[in-house]
Amino acid sequence: MTEYLGILVFFALAGTVAGGFVLLASILGPKKPSKVKSEPFECGEPAFSVSAGHMSIKFYLTAILFILFDVELVFLYPWAVVFRDLGTWGLTGMSIFLGILMVGFFYAWDNGALDWK
Amino acid sequence: MTDLTLLVPEIVLVAMALALILVARRLERARTAATSVVLAAVAAIGSGWVLSSATPEVGFGGTLAGDGYAQFFDVLFAATLAITALLSIRHVDKERVRPGEFYALLLLAATGMLLAASAMDLLILYLGLELMTLCSYVLVGITREKTASIEGAVKYFLLGSFASALFLYGIGLTYGVTGATGFASIASAATERGLSGNPLLLAGVVLVIAGLAFKIAAVPFHAWAPDAYQGASAPVGAFLAAGSKAAGLAALVRVCIVAFAPEQPLWSNLLVALAALSILVGSLLALSQTNMKRLLAYSSISHAGYALLGLIPGTPAGASATMTYAFVYAFMTLGAFGIVIALDQRGENLPGYHGLAKTNPGTAALMFLFLLSLTGIPPTAGFVAKFGVILSVVSAGHIGLAVLAVVSSVVSAFFYLRVAVYMYMTDPQGAAPGRLPSTVSVALLFAALVTIIGGVFPDTFAAWTVPP
Numbered sequence: 001m002t003e004y005l006g007i008l009v010f011f012a013l014a015g016t017v018a019g020g021f022v023l024l025a026s027i028l029g030p031k032k033p034s035k036v037k038s039e040p041f042e043c044g045e046p047a048f049s050v051s052a053g054h055m056s057i058k059f060y061l062t063a064i065l066f067i068l069f070d071v072e073l074v075f076l077y078p079w080a081v082v083f084r085d086l087g088t089w090g091l092t093g094m095s096i097f098l099g100i101l102m103v104g105f106f107y108a109w110d111n112g113a114l115d116w117k
Numbered sequence: 118m119t120d121l122t123l124l125v126p127e128i129v130l131v132a133m134a135l136a137l138i139l140v141a142r143r144l145e146r147a148r149t150a151a152t153s154v155v156l157a158a159v160a161a162i163g164s165g166w167v168l169s170s171a172t173p174e175v176g177f178g179g180t181l182a183g184d185g186y187a188q189f190f191d192v193l194f195a196a197t198l199a200i201t202a203l204l205s206i207r208h209v210d211k212e213r214v215r216p217g218e219f220y221a222l223l224l225l226a227a228t229g230m231l232l233a234a235s236a237m238d239l240l241i242l243y244l245g246l247e248l249m250t251l252c253s254y255v256l257v258g259i260t261r262e263k264t265a266s267i268e269g270a271v272k273y274f275l276l277g278s279f280a281s282a283l284f285l286y287g288i289g290l291t292y293g294v295t296g297a298t299g300f301a302s303i304a305s306a307a308t309e310r311g312l313s314g315n316p317l318l319l320a321g322v323v324l325v326i327a328g329l330a331f332k333i334a335a336v337p338f339h340a341w342a343p344d345a346y347q348g349a350s351a352p353v354g355a356f357l358a359a360g361s362k363a364a365g366l367a368a369l370v371r372v373c374i375v376a377f378a379p380e381q382p383l384w385s386n387l388l389v390a391l392a393a394l395s396i397l398v399g400s401l402l403a404l405s406q407t408n409m410k411r412l413l414a415y416s417s418i419s420h421a422g423y424a425l426l427g428l429i430p431g432t433p434a435g436a437s438a439t440m441t442y443a444f445v446y447a448f449m450t451l452g453a454f455g456i457v458i459a460l461d462q463r464g465e466n467l468p469g470y471h472g473l474a475k476t477n478p479g480t481a482a483l484m485f486l487f488l489l490s491l492t493g494i495p496p497t498a499g500f501v502a503k504f505g506v507i508l509s510v511v512s513a514g515h516i517g518l519a520v521l522a523v524v525s526s527v528v529s530a531f532f533y534l535r536v537a538v539y540m541y542m543t544d545p546q547g548a549a550p551g552r553l554p555s556t557v558s559v560a561l562l563f564a565a566l567v568t569i570i571g572g573v574f575p576d577t578f579a580a581w582t583v584p585p
Contacts, residue, residue: 103135
């Protein structure tokens with residue numbers, strides 16, 4: 001256990017120094033409270049406000065389309081790793097899968113999901 | 118490669134759904150899309166029939182079955198799909214729902230049902246049921262201009278995702294204890310390694326059954342049903358009541374009898390509680406309903422309870438009674454919803470049925486037939502089905518439950534036959550509804566035919582059932 005003694009001393013010293021400075025600051029430091037300074041998260045920014053106005057609903061569609069390709073990638077990557085072992089069977093299966101995904105993408109495109117208007 | 122023949126009905130339905138999605142923007146009339154859905158349903162069953170000799174019993178590493186049990190439900194789901202497509206044409210046009218999307222979702226939901234009925238593995242079962250419910254959420258909310266529709270969809274979605282989480286957690290616990298997700302391996306692991314009393318496995322059983330009880334809207338997992346059925350367009354309500362319930366029952370029967378066979382005492386007791394509550398609460402709450410779709414929703418809750426009765430003994434005969442019940446119930450509820458659809462706005466509320474027999478005797482007679490069948494009065498299929506499940510619960514020694522089922526049946530007669538009284542014994546109000554569209558008539562006559570045949574020749578459908 002003795003080899004841990006150094007660590008214990010280190011913790012004790014660190015605690016004393018850090019605690020000491022906090023204590024000294026609260027005793028000796030000047031205190032000029034203002035409205036902004038008394039807020040729970042004093043950081044110069046107003047704590048509560050709508051930061052960027054309303055988010056356009058169009059981003060939602062973009063996010064959904066992103067998921068389409070994200071899912072595609074999740075399945076493509078492990079398939080690519082064992083591509084040679086799976087052979088024609090794997091290639092056919094992956095083509096069908098991509099085909100079905102592309103139908104969904106075509107649907108989105110066809111119905112104007114890519115037009116930013 | 119021969120495994121693929123197992124999936125041919127599913128492939129047919131998905132191919133048609135993809136085709137509809139491709140042309141969705143150019144598809145204006147519901148009739149074209151509905152015709153293609155009916156054709157796909159017929160092709161799915163036909164191809165399954167032709168290939169049935171070449172189909173292996175199980176395939177894909179034992180995760181999918183092509184047995185008689187799956188084929189029985191395949192026929193039921195395809196028939197539900199075709200009838201819903203026929204019933205919905207006018208609604209889709211009138212509510213300005215885009216037909217391509219509507220029928221594609223209907224096809225994909227039916228595909229999920231087919232998968233759920235043939236699943237031999239908890240994960241495939243989850244996949245099938247999720248495909249079905251995800252499409253159902255959208256179908257309930259597809260009439261976007263109606264607030265009730267969106268409200269129903271949101272409630273259905275929130276409760277549904279919660280139930281899916283329970284189901285998944287149950288699968289997780291079961292896998293954790295037995296190390297398997299296949300139905301047969303779960304059962305053999307439980308018996309061979311003496312795990313059947315393991316508390317974690319029992320918790321898994323409870324959670325899986327709770328998740329499935331949500332799909333069939335059994336009390337206390339029924340809260341979504343009245344709002345979803347009422348908010349949804351009537352054809353969607355019909356599809357949910359007939360198809361989604363049958364899919365849940367198909368899954369429940371196979372999971373209980375095959376996967377959780379060693380835990381039979383536990384799930385038997387659970388099902389007794391679920392069935393008793395569903396029958397009682399469904400019948401009592403239906404008494405005060407004035408909206409027809411809501412009334413049919415509560416009726417579907419109590420019918421879920423009746424269907425569960427057959428499963429309680431855990432015997433093949435009981436499972437066969439439950440299968441018959443799911444089959445017969447699908448057609449009689451499709452019929453009753455069909456009349457609501459046929460009468461359009463007038464059919465939504467009870468006062469709309471005043472004096473219907475004087476203005477439209479044919480429609481009133483059909484409605485009377487479906488109501489008799491829902492009550493369980495001979496000579497309709499509803500009576501035969503109800504008799505079968507009550508008989509099996511008596512054979513298991515639950516006399517009290519059987520008495521409760523019969524008494525609730527009498528209570529339900531009050532609200533079903535009240536509609537009949539309105540139709541036959543009061544004077545018509547307002548303008549008479551016009552002639553039914555021919556597609557609706559065809560669908561209604563088909564449902565009526567099944568209801569009568571099942572009642573006059575009681576063994577017809579029971580003979581097709583193949584317990585898992």
